[in-house]
Amino acid sequence: MKFNVLTLFPEMINNAMSESIIGRAITNELISVNAINIRDFSKNKHMKVDDYPYGGGAGMLMQVQPVVDAYNSIESVKNGKKPRVIYLTPWGNTFNQDMAKEFAKEDELVFLCGHYEGIDERALDMIVTDFVSIGDYVLTGGELPAMVMIDAISRLVGGVLNNETSAEFESFNNNLLEHPQYSRPEEYDGLKVPQVLLSGHHGNIEKWRLEQSVERTKKYRPDLYEKYLKNTCNK
Ligand code: 6GU
Numbered sequence: 001m002k003f004n005v006l007t008l009f010p011e012m013i014n015n016a017m018s019e020s021i022i023g024r025a026i027t028n029e030l031i032s033v034n035a036i037n038i039r040d041f042s043k044n045k046h047m048k049v050d051d052y053p054y055g056g057g058a059g060m061l062m063q064v065q066p067v068v069d070a071y072n073s074i075e076s077v078k079n080g081k082k083p084r085v086i087y088l089t090p091w092g093n094t095f096n097q098d099m100a101k102e103f104a105k106e107d108e109l110v111f112l113c114g115h116y117e118g119i120d121e122r123a124l125d126m127i128v129t130d131f132v133s134i135g136d137y138v139l140t141g142g143e144l145p146a147m148v149m150i151d152a153i154s155r156l157v158g159g160v161l162n163n164e165t166s167a168e169f170e171s172f173n174n175n176l177l178e179h180p181q182y183s184r185p186e187e188y189d190g191l192k193v194p195q196v197l198l199s200g201h202h203g204n205i206e207k208w209r210l211e212q213s214v215e216r217t218k219k220y221r222p223d224l225y226e227k228y229l230k231n232t233c234n235k
Pocket of ligand 1: 088089090132133134135136137138140141142145174180
């Protein structure tokens, strides 16, 4: 799976994506992340990529030409392919696990990261297919949201996680949150590991885990708990 990121801050992407599980996935060529510096496509002698909005108003806008030229520099686009182009914006559809699964079916994606007060609307009209937000708060740019999405999508790509089952049996599958987990020692500062986990009785352990998941979901995510109840009653 190939991720192209159109950005004014390519080092932000390259630095963060070189670490941990995503870094390993890149080394193992399971995914690739190609950060494209929009500034490289400026035709201005000072490499300027922003300008004042027509009609007035606060702040500057990213100009249409460098954005569209950066997009057109992508190899697959040159070859006539039309990968999905995701514009990261607080007014987009809120990203969730179902969207991650859907995007994980693609073999190439393009992320367009805005800065300043936004991007000339014509660039969005020309190239963007999906408008995505990562939640109801405002960030300074689209890079962190793009990386959040790349992380969530990459871990669904085969081989990226060590443990193939772990992508499945986690929070948000079945609308249940994960159950509590414990490792050694059996007792720390007077706090003991629940006895059932030491019992070796797999039936009881699974039952306990499900109960804990249900309780935790009810307490912390009543919205998910309602969905869980609906799904299990309809089965
Ligand atoms: Cl995608 N972009 C920005 N700038 N802020 C956000 C966001 C995106 N999602 C939540 N806040």
